[in-house]
Amino acid sequence: MRTLSTRRRHPLAGPVVLLLGLLAAAAIYAVIQSTWLSPASADAETASATDVEAGQELFLVGCASCHGKNAQGIDTKEGTNYGPPLIGVGAAAVDFQVGTGRMPMAQSGHQAPRKAPEYTEEETKQLAAYVASLGPGPAIPEERWLRYEEATEEDVTRGGEFFRTNCTACHNSVGAGGALPSGRYAPELDGVSAKHIYEAMTTGPQQMPVFNDAIITPEDKRNVIAYIKAVQDEPAYGGVGGRVGPVADGVYVWIVGIGGLVLFAVWIGTHGARTKKKKS
Incomplete structure (x- = not known):
């Protein structure tokens, strides 16, 4: 006990305890971040290597011109994004954007409208698997959370x-x-x-x-x-x-309603009995 008490008063005891506390806080935050705040895409873990490889090929053909060959994004001369980076957006973002036809965009604009999808469901799944493999992000939701009828x-x-x-x-x-x-x-x-x-x-x-x-x-x-x-x-x-x-x-x-009544009143005024008498 006396030895422990002596070491507790050591000049380095405070910084060491602080460092251990920071490491513990970082570990706890990493667990919370990966579990609740930004869960790693389950699709990245369950997707086959074939899906990831096929998704990469589709990405290079249809997406790399805007988002970069490695999905790092492309900046314009004005400092804006020609295509934003996709690392860490997760499979859910790809499934939403591609599945609703918003991506690829028909033309550049303030907002990507919903339209008929350019890719099949299988191709969308492959693109999502590839992007999910680049970094953790929101996963495609489980089927049980989509059963709103229940x-x-x-x-x-x-x-x-x-x-x-x-x-x-x-x-x-x-x-x-x-x-x-x-x-x-x-x-x-x-x-x-x-x-x-x-x-x-x-x-x-x-x-x-x-x-x-x-x-x-x-x-x-x-x-x-x-x-x-x-x-x-x-x-x-x-x-x-x-x-x-x-x-x-x-x-x-x-x-x-009101406009129709006004027009009808004008019509009555121009086709009434007094108007006919004036004309005769």
Whole structure:
């Protein structure tokens, strides 16, 4: 005990304890980072070498011209990204961008619109496997988190509360989408698969924030998806567009309804009995 007490008073005891504490904190953070905050893509571990090799070939042909041969990204002379780096984006980002047809882009612009995919599901899987092999990132979601049909009414209500709190400012309360600054927009969610909605939440494409598992759990992500699908299944009451809210319906009523009444009143005024008498 006396020896231990003596060594504790050694001048180097403080720095050594501090160093050990920093190492322990770094190890704990690495575990949390890899498990919850930025999980290594499970696809990188389970994908075969054949898939990775095939994905690399597809990447060099269709993606390297913008993102670089090693996915390191390409900078323009103005200092912006011609194609951003893809190391660490994970398989989920590739599956979302390529699976929804946003990549490859038809032309450069403020935002990549959704269109018919250029690659097959197998080719998309191979591209995702290759990018996932370059660095850890969000994985393609497990099937159990995409079964929104299994959500209870309470789950749908919980998902709706989260969606209305965090998503309606851009996507509208029913996922109808909306305009954003600088020519960007929040896309409509009608017709988007559960997998792609989940991947959008985990990867944060373009101006969308990232909702990793530390912010919203996989179960709550499923609840959000269940709410979006439940709203889409509701009858479309209201104006021509349905479910787009009172402002759009009000504009439709004002322009078409009131405008029609004004035109009808003008027609009556020009074709009434007194007008005919004046002409005769």
